[in-house]
Amino acid sequence: MLGRSAWGIFWMSRYLERAENTARLLDAGFRIALTRGNSTASDEWRSVLVTLGLDEPFAERGREATGPAITDYILRAQDNPTSVLAMMENARTNARMVRTAITREVWEATNESWMILKDALAKPVREANLGEVLDMIRRQATLVRGAMEGTMLRNDILAFARAGTYIERADNTARIIDVKYHVLLPSLAWVGSRLDNAQWEMVLRSVAGERAFRWLHAGVLDPRGIAEFLILDARFPRSLAYAYKQLESSMAILSDAYGIETSAHLAVREAVARLAATNIAGIFDFGLHEFITEAIFTNRQIAEAIAADYRFTE
Amino acid sequence: MAPSPLSSFDEMIDADGNIRPAYAGYREWLDEQDGKWLQRQSKQAESFFRKTGITFNVYGEDAGAERLIPFDMVPRIITRDEWSRLAVGIEQRVRALNAFLHDLYHKREIIKAGKLPERMLKANEAFLPQMAGFSPPGGVYTHIVGIDLVRTGPDEFMVLEDNARTPSGVSYMLENRETMMAMFPELFTRVKVQPVSDYPRSLARSLAACAPPACENERPVVAVLTPGIYNSAYFEHAFLADQMGAELVEGSDLRVVDGRVAMRTTRGWKAIDVLYRRVDDAFLDPLTFNPSSVLGVAGIMDVYRAGGITIANAPGTGISDDKAIYSFMPEIVEFYTGEKPILKNVPTWRCSEEDALKYVLDNLKDLVVKEVHGSGGYGMLIGPTSSKAEIAAFEKKLRAKPDNYIAQPTLSLSTVPIFTKAGLAPRHVDLRPFVLVSPGGINITPGGLTRVALKKGSLVVNSSQGGGTKDSWVLAE
Numbered sequence: 001m002l003g004r005s006a007w008g009i010f011w012m013s014r015y016l017e018r019a020e021n022t023a024r025l026l027d028a029g030f031r032i033a034l035t036r037g038n039s040t041a042s043d044e045w046r047s048v049l050v051t052l053g054l055d056e057p058f059a060e061r062g063r064e065a066t067g068p069a070i071t072d073y074i075l076r077a078q079d080n081p082t083s084v085l086a087m088m089e090n091a092r093t094n095a096r097m098v099r100t101a102i103t104r105e106v107w108e109a110t111n112e113s114w115m116i117l118k119d120a121l122a123k124p125v126r127e128a129n130l131g132e133v134l135d136m137i138r139r140q141a142t143l144v145r146g147a148m149e150g151t152m153l154r155n156d157i158l159a160f161a162r163a164g165t166y167i168e169r170a171d172n173t174a175r176i177i178d179v180k181y182h183v184l185l186p187s188l189a190w191v192g193s194r195l196d197n198a199q200w201e202m203v204l205r206s207v208a209g210e211r212a213f214r215w216l217h218a219g220v221l222d223p224r225g226i227a228e229f230l231i232l233d234a235r236f237p238r239s240l241a242y243a244y245k246q247l248e249s250s251m252a253i254l255s256d257a258y259g260i261e262t263s264a265h266l267a268v269r270e271a272v273a274r275l276a277a278t279n280i281a282g283i284f285d286f287g288l289h290e291f292i293t294e295a296i297f298t299n300r301q302i303a304e305a306i307a308a309d310y311r312f313t314e
Numbered sequence: 315m316a317p318s319p320l321s322s323f324d325e326m327i328d329a330d331g332n333i334r335p336a337y338a339g340y341r342e343w344l345d346e347q348d349g350k351w352l353q354r355q356s357k358q359a360e361s362f363f364r365k366t367g368i369t370f371n372v373y374g375e376d377a378g379a380e381r382l383i384p385f386d387m388v389p390r391i392i393t394r395d396e397w398s399r400l401a402v403g404i405e406q407r408v409r410a411l412n413a414f415l416h417d418l419y420h421k422r423e424i425i426k427a428g429k430l431p432e433r434m435l436k437a438n439e440a441f442l443p444q445m446a447g448f449s450p451p452g453g454v455y456t457h458i459v460g461i462d463l464v465r466t467g468p469d470e471f472m473v474l475e476d477n478a479r480t481p482s483g484v485s486y487m488l489e490n491r492e493t494m495m496a497m498f499p500e501l502f503t504r505v506k507v508q509p510v511s512d513y514p515r516s517l518a519r520s521l522a523a524c525a526p527p528a529c530e531n532e533r534p535v536v537a538v539l540t541p542g543i544y545n546s547a548y549f550e551h552a553f554l555a556d557q558m559g560a561e562l563v564e565g566s567d568l569r570v571v572d573g574r575v576a577m578r579t580t581r582g583w584k585a586i587d588v589l590y591r592r593v594d595d596a597f598l599d600p601l602t603f604n605p606s607s608v609l610g611v612a613g614i615m616d617v618y619r620a621g622g623i624t625i626a627n628a629p630g631t632g633i634s635d636d637k638a639i640y641s642f643m644p645e646i647v648e649f650y651t652g653e654k655p656i657l658k659n660v661p662t663w664r665c666s667e668e669d670a671l672k673y674v675l676d677n678l679k680d681l682v683v684k685e686v687h688g689s690g691g692y693g694m695l696i697g698p699t700s701s702k703a704e705i706a707a708f709e710k711k712l713r714a715k716p717d718n719y720i721a722q723p724t725l726s727l728s729t730v731p732i733f734t735k736a737g738l739a740p741r742h743v744d745l746r747p748f749v750l751v752s753p754g755g756i757n758i759t760p761g762g763l764t765r766v767a768l769k770k771g772s773l774v775v776n777s778s779q780g781g782g783t784k785d786s787w788v789l790a791e
Binding site: 001002003004005006093096097099100104107108111112115156160258310311314 | 364365543552555556560562566567577581
């Protein structure tokens with residue numbers, strides 16, 4: 001396949017994954033705002049911006065950081081190049097560029113998702129409709145992924161798509177952990193203390209893990225357990241451990257198909273080994289923030305290695 | 315726009331109001347259908363096209379602004395006998411075009427014989443000196459040709475234009491049929507229509523049959539070269555590559571490696587044997603042609619001349635579909651085939667000739683005047699439907715640069731009904747059959763693309779100017 005096509009499908013998947021995760025994050029913020037007092041809510045909205053790396057660009061606009069202003073900015077603002085709408089458009093543009101590398105069903109699902117969301121985000125979303133719109137974003141991303149799983153050949157093309165998805169997911173989960181622990185745990189001394197359950201539930205909700213966690217941990221919410229769940233529990237599809245496991249198997253498809261391993265394989269294997277060799281106590285000893293910072297850095301290195309090894313650009 | 319001044323041949327209904335035989339089966343079916351249901355289907359067709367992404371970009375609008383070409387669900391129907399006669403004429407014309415191109419770039423017998431003035435080549439930008447003395451692989455110049463036909467009477471088809479560079483529209487021919495079959499499956503069990511779906515396979519075969527001397531693969535590597543996603547025909551480029559199982563490449567994917575044109579794949583550089591390029595000659599090779607082009611490949615012309623790649627269509631074929639050359643086509647066909655042309659030309663005045671120019675200037679209000687190198691319906695004057703001011707403005711341009719124009723009488727293009735809210739209404743149409751040329755022979759897909767002027771009385775069928783398309787049927791029996 002063309003290097004440019006690999007690049008296109010890798011980024012198409014990343015944009016879709018990021019759009020979906022952004023919707024999840026917003027949904028979590030929205031629920032806090034519905035149920036909590038004003039000051040908690042505005043903390044929460046701010047943490048959504050920080051997680052997405054949008055706190056500074058938003059502040060530069062000089063608008064008050066209210067829920068509606070923030071959601072509008074994140075969902076559809078013209079001056080936000082990483083809005084959900086822009087990401088869906090990027091995903092679709094990439095899909096159009098790699099039209100011959102994807103099946104008709106994947107193309108149509110992506111194109112239709114973009115049409116539906118463009119329509120839904122043509123005007124500011126009213127608060128009463130916000131839940132519905134966020135739901136729609138998640139559903140459309142699921143639809144595209146389903147079309148990929150159901151119709152694409154199990155070859156290098158799908159491997160690049162999956163690599164994009166899981167690198168993006170690992171990155172998003174890492175950022176959520178980082179920000180939430182900063183906001184919710186002003187000091188490490190708080191680890192193990194009884195905290196506001198609703199806020200922790202929110203962390204889980206933003207990665208669609210609240211039910212899974214409750215089921216696995218008999219309903220006990222503790223910061224250490226949640227961090228362990230989000231980082232190390234490979235049964236949970238949005239954990240770092242799971243994302244790396246999937247990334248590793250996508251890379252294996254590439255080395256099988258091409259008969260050769262690259263520097264990207266090495267980088268992934270090292271990351272997986274590091275994760276396997278640690279436990280949650282070790283992570284907190286090392287420093288959660290430091291650990292996550294390193295994970296985000298590794299993630300970027302892997303993405304760069306894949307791009308270089310597989311000739312995404314000249 | 316004023317209604318067309320001439321009474322036209324309607325392909326569905328004769329002068330006495332009877333349904334012509336070609337449409338008998340279709341009309342019988344249509345009359346049984348519920349009007350409201352048809353209206354709904356008509357709307358559904360549009361959403362189908364949007365969903366599929368069958369769009370085109372209009373130049374001069376925002377980058378990325380994509381539009382649909384309106385689809386009309388009443389098919390344009392041609393009988394098997396009409397088509398057989400037409401196909402013989404098309405084949406003759408395409409054979410002549412290839413022989414003509416070979417001659418122009420080699421011995422120029424036609425000029426020596428006095429049938430074509432030499433100045434037609436000299437001042438012509440479409441003539442590429444780089445092609446002189448070179449024979450393309452398989453001897454084929456125009457792998458893909460679109461012949462634009464208009465109908466003026468029961469058995470009167472005339473050639474309006476030859477498209478020998480990079481004819482577009484074939485994806486609409488294919489998708490229109492898909493759409494019709496999805497919307498009205500039972501219609502196709504009642505009326506037997508010759509299929510068009512073989513086109514991509516035939517195209518792939520026909521391109522592979524022209525592999526260059528350097529090709530070492532049993533199955534030649536074919537790629538489609540597109541200018542990119544903002545090109546007006548990008549959908550078609552992607553569609554054809556997809557259907558052929560070929561890579562869709564852009565200039566930035568290509569470079570010359572070890573004497574071959576190669577594409578950058580995830581495994582390294584891979585040589586291409588046959589390049590179906592949808593990029594104009596001028597942008598093909600910045601070393602040979604337009605130096606600022608980023609759409610092509612530096613050095614591809616050298617590789618081509620050394621037998622390292624096949625370019626389809628061959629560079630320099632534009633000289634044969636030039637509108638000034640067009641007026642010589644009857645002589646060209648006869649010169650190379652030794653036969654009388656089966657398909658007629660539209661009478662054409664070459665404004666470069668003094669007598670012709672005088673006639674054209676005196677009769678602007680009745681004529682259609684076109685730029686010699688123009689396309690897409692831009693830069694032309696349709697006398698009968700233009701205002702005095704428009705004619706006066708055009709006259710100035712014509713006087714300033716007469717060589718740049720040809721003129722033709724306003725033809726009374728045939729009509730085929732379209733589906734409107736008020737029922738069926740006749741609209742003018744043309745037809746572009748698609749022809750594939752390979753060393754093994756000439757393959758014509760039955761039917762082609764019917765373009766229809768959706769505005770009442772309008773004669774302009776170009777999609778960039780409010781034209782639509784129809785599914786085109788050739789009956790099987």
